[in-house]
Amino acid sequence: MHDRALLEASTFCFLLGFAYTMFVLGSGRFQPSRFNFGAMLGGFAFQTAFLVVRGHALNACPLTNLFEVLIFLSWSMVLLYFVVGTAYRLSLLGVFTSPLAFMFQTFALIAPLDSPPALRRRVLVQPWLETHAAISIIAYGAFALAFVAGVMYLVQERQLKTHRLRGLFFALPPIADLAVAINRLIFTGFILLTAGLLSGFEVHGVQMERNKIFWGIGVWLIYGGILQADKWRRVTPRRVAQLAVAAFSITLATLWGLNFIAPNGSL
Amino acid sequence: MDLFCLGLSHQTADVATRERFAFADHEIARCTAELRSRPELGEAVILSTCNRVEVYAAAPDAMAGFATAEAFLDARTPFQNGDRNALYRRDGAAAIRHLFRVVSGLESMVLGETEILGQVKKAYSVAAESGATSRHLNKLFQRAFNVAKEVRTKTGITRGSVSVGSVAVDLAEKIFGRLTTCRTMILGAGETSELTAKALMSRGAHGIFVSNRSFERAQMLAEETHGEAIGFEQWHERFDDIDILISSTSAPHMIVTPEKLGQAMRQRGNRPVFVIDLAVPRDVDPAVNNLDGVYLYDIDALQSIAAESMAIRRQELSECERLIERHVGEFWGWMLSAGMRQTAIPVNGVPIRSRAPQVL
Numbered sequence: 001m002h003d004r005a006l007l008e009a010s011t012f013c014f015l016l017g018f019a020y021t022m023f024v025l026g027s028g029r030f031q032p033s034r035f036n037f038g039a040m041l042g043g044f045a046f047q048t049a050f051l052v053v054r055g056h057a058l059n060a061c062p063l064t065n066l067f068e069v070l071i072f073l074s075w076s077m078v079l080l081y082f083v084v085g086t087a088y089r090l091s092l093l094g095v096f097t098s099p100l101a102f103m104f105q106t107f108a109l110i111a112p113l114d115s116p117p118a119l120r121r122r123v124l125v126q127p128w129l130e131t132h133a134a135i136s137i138i139a140y141g142a143f144a145l146a147f148v149a150g151v152m153y154l155v156q157e158r159q160l161k162t163h164r165l166r167g168l169f170f171a172l173p174p175i176a177d178l179a180v181a182i183n184r185l186i187f188t189g190f191i192l193l194t195a196g197l198l199s200g201f202e203v204h205g206v207q208m209e210r211n212k213i214f215w216g217i218g219v220w221l222i223y224g225g226i227l228q229a230d231k232w233r234r235v236t237p238r239r240v241a242q243l244a245v246a247a248f249s250i251t252l253a254t255l256w257g258l259n260f261i262a263p264n265g266s267l
Numbered sequence: 268m269d270l271f272c273l274g275l276s277h278q279t280a281d282v283a284t285r286e287r288f289a290f291a292d293h294e295i296a297r298c299t300a301e302l303r304s305r306p307e308l309g310e311a312v313i314l315s316t317c318n319r320v321e322v323y324a325a326a327p328d329a330m331a332g333f334a335t336a337e338a339f340l341d342a343r344t345p346f347q348n349g350d351r352n353a354l355y356r357r358d359g360a361a362a363i364r365h366l367f368r369v370v371s372g373l374e375s376m377v378l379g380e381t382e383i384l385g386q387v388k389k390a391y392s393v394a395a396e397s398g399a400t401s402r403h404l405n406k407l408f409q410r411a412f413n414v415a416k417e418v419r420t421k422t423g424i425t426r427g428s429v430s431v432g433s434v435a436v437d438l439a440e441k442i443f444g445r446l447t448t449c450r451t452m453i454l455g456a457g458e459t460s461e462l463t464a465k466a467l468m469s470r471g472a473h474g475i476f477v478s479n480r481s482f483e484r485a486q487m488l489a490e491e492t493h494g495e496a497i498g499f500e501q502w503h504e505r506f507d508d509i510d511i512l513i514s515s516t517s518a519p520h521m522i523v524t525p526e527k528l529g530q531a532m533r534q535r536g537n538r539p540v541f542v543i544d545l546a547v548p549r550d551v552d553p554a555v556n557n558l559d560g561v562y563l564y565d566i567d568a569l570q571s572i573a574a575e576s577m578a579i580r581r582q583e584l585s586e587c588e589r590l591i592e593r594h595v596g597e598f599w600g601w602m603l604s605a606g607m608r609q610t611a612i613p614v615n616g617v618p619i620r621s622r623a624p625q626v627l
Contacts, residue, residue, distance in 0.1 A: 069436040158348035160442065161556060163568045170426060176539070219481070233536035 003053040004109070007071065010046030011105040013039045017098030036095055043101060044254060047075045053124065061130040066256065067114035069137060076141025077148075084145060084185065096148045108258040128202040136196030140255075142189030143223065143248045146182050150244035153178040157238055179237035182244050183230055191222045215258055220245050268309060268403055269329035270602075271358035272365050273336045274321030280353035286346050290315035295390070297399045298343070302397035307335040310404040312394040314369075317384045320374050325403035327356040348578050350496060360599050363407065367591045370411045371418040372425070379424040379580045384415050407598070414594045421590065422583045424623055427576025431459065431569045432466030434576075437466060439511055442541050442562055450474035452509045454502055455516030456481075456488040459545045463513050464492055476509065478502040480516070506531045508537070515545040523551040529558055543569070565627075 021191070050071060054062040062068040081097045121168035154173040159165055172178075197216055226243045229235045236242070275288060290298060295313050302311040302322065304465070310325040322340070326332030333356050340354075357365045365374070370387045372379045390407040394400050404433035406426055419425050428434040436446075443449050449472045453460050456479040475494030477540075482498060489496040499503055506512075516522060523542065532540070539560040544551040549565055556563040 038403070156441070160562050163564065163572065164429070165572060169441065172441075174441050176442065176444045236537040237539065238559050 003050050003057070004257060006050040007052060007105060007109060010043045010050060011102060011109060011164040013043035013046060014098045014102035016106065017043070019104045021095050021099065021136070023178060028248055031149065037099065040081070040101075043098070044078045044082070047071065047078065047105075051075060054244070060208050061134050061178075063130070063133040065113060065135065067108050069107040069255070070104050070113070072134070072137045073144065074101045074141050075102060077104075077144040080138070080141050080145050080185075080188075084181070085190075092121075096152055100144065100148060128199055132196055132200040133203075135199060136191055139189045139192035139196055140186050140251065142192060143244075146185035146189065146244040147248035149178050149181045149185060150241040150248075152235070153182060153241035154245070157241070175237065181238065182237075182241055183227075184224055186227055186244060190227060192222070193220050193223065211258060218254075219247075219251050222250070268325050268327060269332065270323070270325050270362045270403060270407060271329045271332050271336075271356070272321055272323050273333055273340075273354060273356050273364040274319060275350075275353045276315070276319035276321070276374065278374070279355060280350075280446060284350060284353055285317070285320065287318070287347075288315075288320040288340065288350075290320065291357060296393050299394045299399045300397045300547075301337065302339055302580050303397075305335050305339070307331045310401050311336075311389055311399050312404055312408065314387060314390040316383065319369070319374075321369075323362070323404060323407070327399070333358075337559070346556065360595055361554075363598050364591060364595045366407065366411050367414045370415040371587060371591065372415075373584065373587055373591075376578065377429055378584070379426075379429075381425055382417065384412070386398075387415075388412065403602075406601070408413055410594065410598055411420065414591060417594075418587050418590055422586045423579050424583045424587050426540070426579050426583070427572065429573050429577045431566070431573060432463045434569045435463050435513075435564070436466050436470050436570045438562070438564060439541050440470065443510060443537055445471060447471035449510040450476070450508055451511040451513065452476040452478065452502065452505065453488065453494075454512060454514040454522075454550065455518075455546065456484045457515035460513045460515040460543075461488060461491075463543060463545065467511065468492065472511065474508075476502075476505055501528065503531065507535045509540070511541045511543070513543045513545065514550040516550050517546070518550060519548060521552045523555060524553045525552055525558060528555045528561060532558055532560060545569075548613070 017036050020039065033149055051062050054068065058064060063072055076099055077097060152172055153175055155168065156178065157174050159169045159172075160175065175179075177260050193216075197220060200213075200216070226240060226247060229243075275285065277285070280288075283551050290313055294313060298311050299311055302308060302313065302324070307328070308324045308326045310402045314323065314325040315323045322336045324332055324336060326335075337354065365548070366387075368374045370379060372383055375383050387408070389620070391400070391404075395405070439446055439449065446467060449467070450465055451464055451472050451474070453464050453475065456477055464472075467476070473493075475492040476497055477485045477487065477489040478497045478501070480499050480501050480597055482496060485496040485499075488494070512523070514523060523544075528540075528542075537560050539562065540556065540560060542551055542563045544563065544565040547566065551563055551565070552566070553563065555561050
């Protein structure tokens with residue numbers, strides 16, 4: 001099976017989850033269901049299969065271009081959802097995660113981000129380089145999930161402020177729980193990103209691009225700043241949610257921009 | 268074998284009548300066994316709540332069963348004028364439908380309330396333990412519990428809260444999650460604020476502070492709620508310690524302003540606070556709702572949410588009835604296939620017996 005077919009199947013699963021979310025939102029009977037969880041599980045299985053097939057073909061971790069980075073990011077996000085969603089009883093996180101995974105993968109499939117098989121460069125297999133890249137992307141997966149929890153917080157908070165309690169209000173978790181989840185996800189992402197950056201210093205024999213180093217440190221500083229402000233209670237939980245949404249949006253936008261200025265579109 | 272139900276409820280009898288017919292908890296097992304021992308009845312369950320007293324039974328002949336159950340009630344609580352008119356008699360599909368509606372909260376005083384399910388489960392359990400139920404009622408009640416579950420999960424009949432107190436509790440839970448760590452302050456010891464505080468306490472909120480112009484009244488309410496009375500001038504000094512503020516003073520001016528609360532919010536490290544303003548004229552300046560972390564609801568907002576929830580529940584009624592009708596049809600089908608009913612008169616897919624009136 002062609003690896004892109006696996007990715008299309010995965011994207012279709014997330015589309016089903018997304019469409020179901022829209023349908024139940026429209027009907028006003030919004031509740032997390034097994035259907036959404038099943039769609040997420042199916043999407044995750046196909047994502048994993050895609051990464052395995054692509055990794056096997058490259059004989060390396062499939063993180064050689066923006067296309068693969070987006071898929072790996074989507075995979076990390078869904079993986080973390082299965083861990084975090086269960087641990088924090090935030091099953092509804094999946095309802096919001098599937099649209100994001102669908103968007104990432106649709107964009108990756110439609111935009112000309114993937115290199116043709118013949119042109120895919122042979123990657124110099126470097127364990128530290130792969131560790132650095134994989135851990136960093138999983139960290140961004142945690143930030144993506146913090147973004148999702150942030151959106152949920154802002155939606156719920158708005159309903160509480162405006163006194164307009166729609167069907168979604170009863171299904172969304174309490175804002176206190178969401179605030180805790182955002183903090184923990186940012187903390188998890190921050191620790192992983194720190195480990196990712198530190199492992200990058202162990203990479204030898206490969207010229208690391210300056211822009212990427214500054215970008216990585218910049219993202220690390222932004223999330224570190226959010227954590228510190230939250231710890232010192234300088235910002236309200238609402239502001240933390242807004243920052244989680246803004247920080248990830250900026251990270252994603254600059255990641256794309258970085259791809260254009262990187263030589264040969266490599267990351 | 269026929270199934271039937273004989274009873275009275277808040278729809279047919281006033282509270283004084285219901286009180287006379289009500290069974291005390293300790294009587295139910297004995298009375299159910301006594302009823303079951305009558306040769307005209309094969310099985311029996313007695314349901315007695317503050318809003319209804321009902322006998323569900325399986326009998327070889329429903330008409331004889333009605334007469335026996337009615338005589339039993341009369342012997343226990345001699346009928347007075349009008350009592351017979353308060354009784355309703357349902358048999359066959361109508362009895363099945365009635366139980367399914369009762370257990371789903373469609374016949375409750377507060378549409379969609381869920382307490383009734385626990386009460387029916389308890390009544391059934393008492394009857395089953397005393398050996399008063401067998402094949403028919405076991406099957407009927409198990410199906411009824413499944414119907415109630417399906418109605419609750421597949422429709423919005425239990426959605427939202429329909430009283431000011433329960434709306435406040437729902438909102439508090441959506442802000443703080445569990446209320447076990449929440450502390451509440453009552454500002455102005457009025458009746459509604461007391462009820463609201465008690466509703467919050469019933470879900471785990473503790474550490475009640477009561478502040479009132481009359482310190483004696485504050486002390487009285489504090490004792491009742493196991494809380495602490497504080498002077499009216501000192502309420503803002505304890506603001507750091509609380510999560511929920513219920514205000515219902517008779518002050519002619521706003522006593523909680525954005526200036527006061529803004530400063531207090533900074534001091535409490537931006538921890539969220541739920542402000543419930545039950546006073547008319549209002550105690551809390553509506554502008555405090557613009558502060559980050561402050562969630563203000565006045566009496567109008569709470570009542571409007573309660574009314575909206577009730578409207579949603581009413582809209583769901585037809586969907587609930589459609590679901591129940593399907594189950595009535597299936598259960599009736601099971602009775603026919605099991606040879607429990609000799610005859611059936613299907614109407615619109617659901618068999619209805621016509622010989623007994625629905626409500627007398």
